[in-house]
Amino acid sequence: MTNVCDLTDRKCKPCEGGIPPLEKEEAEKLLKQLEQGWQLADNKISRTFSFKNYYQTMAFVNAIAWVSHREDHHPDMMVGYDRCRVEYMTHAIGGLSENDFICAAKVDILFKS
Numbered sequence: 672m673t674n675v676c677d678l679t680d681r682k683c684k685p686c687e688g689g690i691p692p693l694e695k696e697e698a699e700k701l702l703k704q705l706e707q708g709w710q711l712a713d714n715k716i717s718r719t720f721s722f723k724n725y726y727q728t729m730a731f732v733n734a735i736a737w738v739s740h741r742e743d744h745h746p747d748m749m750v751g752y753d754r755c756r757v758e759y760m761t762h763a764i765g766g767l768s769e770n771d772f773i774c775a776a777k778v779d780i781l782f783k784s
Contacts (some may be wrong), residue, residue: 715758739774
């Protein structure tokens with residue numbers, strides 16, 4: 672892990688039409704700044720987090736919802752009893768933006784807490 676602090680210190684910026692998605696090389700470079708477990712595929716990044724029980728899973732999901740609201744950037748989440756899969760993609764531009772990596776880095780911090 673390198674320079675996660677740089678991503679977690681940043682705020683998401685609105686991605687409106689005209690901003691191109693990140694090139695694959697740029698996305699791979701940012702991916703290296705996240706904790707292990709994040710995968711890059713199909714113009715999105717994703718990671719599955721595991722927990723001991725449903726309560727811990729839901730607490731994590733609610734914490735992500737809080738971060739998402741503050742950043743105005745929302746992931747897709749698939750929730751099960753003891754796991755949560757988080758996927759980021761900037762739908763407004765049809766691919767990945769720096770916002771996806773900023774939020775993923777903040778999710779990593781939540782998981783370590």
